[in-house]
Amino acid sequence: MSDVTLRPMRGDIIAADDSAAADIVAVSAIEHAIPSGLSTRPLPPAEYAKELTTNPQAWFVLAEAEGAVVAFAWLQMFYDEAHVMNIVTHPAWQGRGVGWQLMQALLAEARRRQAICLTLEVRAGNVPAQRLYAKCGLQVVGRRKRYYRDNSEDALIMTLGLG
Ligand SMILES: CC(C)(COP(=O)(O)OP(=O)(O)OC[C@H]1O[C@@H](n2cnc3c(N)ncnc32)[C@H](O)[C@@H]1OP(=O)(O)O)[C@@H](O)C(=O)NCCC(=O)NCCS
Secondary structure, three states: OOOOEEEEOOOOOOOOOHHHHHHHHHHHHHHHHOOOOOOOOOOOHHHHHHHHHHOOOEEEEEEEEOOEEEEEEEEEEEOOEEEEEEEEEOHHHOOOOHHHHHHHHHHHHHHHOOOOEEEEEEEOOOHHHHHHHHHOOOEEEEEEOOOOOOOOOOEEEEEEEOO
8 A cells, every 4th residue: 555645635725825726736637637537527726726715514635645646535515414526546646545545534534524424426437436435335326327428427326324
């Protein structure tokens, strides 16, 4: 497993500190390094800034290694359910245990927020992500037909009860 450090994405200091903007730039760069049709669409930097500064139900965690951000994940609370909005590891760092560590951090944060479950949508063809989620205990509980607008791919709904 790779030696990475996890930390929350900076946001509360966005107006005062360039490090917040640096986090957003780093996350955007990772998103754009992923081939389209695998993850969700990259979020414009301004939308990250808005989420970070105005949405207390959102939580972003970064993984750093060798002085750079190499992965990130985004948790969103909907009432008492925690939803994984996105999780992405830079291609150069995939397959080294970073995604698993991020998922553990999301699960811990979801429990801290007293979520009854952790749930997400994943492309039906995205086997690496499905295996990661299964390894973390999530199970397929449903399917949303033609959920992804870019290629009309179905989404599998995966969830893990936390009660
Ligand atoms: C899905 C993703 C986040 C996994 O991150 P990662 O850092 O590579 O994951 P890890 O190295 O921690 O792997 C954890 C588990 O995931 C599964 N996995 C990861 N990569 C895999 C691959 N290429 N093929 C099959 N299973 C894979 C395995 O079960 C692995 O456990 P193992 O090493 O014991 O076999 C990464 O592949 C990624 O960023 N993909 C593109 C973006 C994306 O699809 N995000 C998910 C949106 S729903």
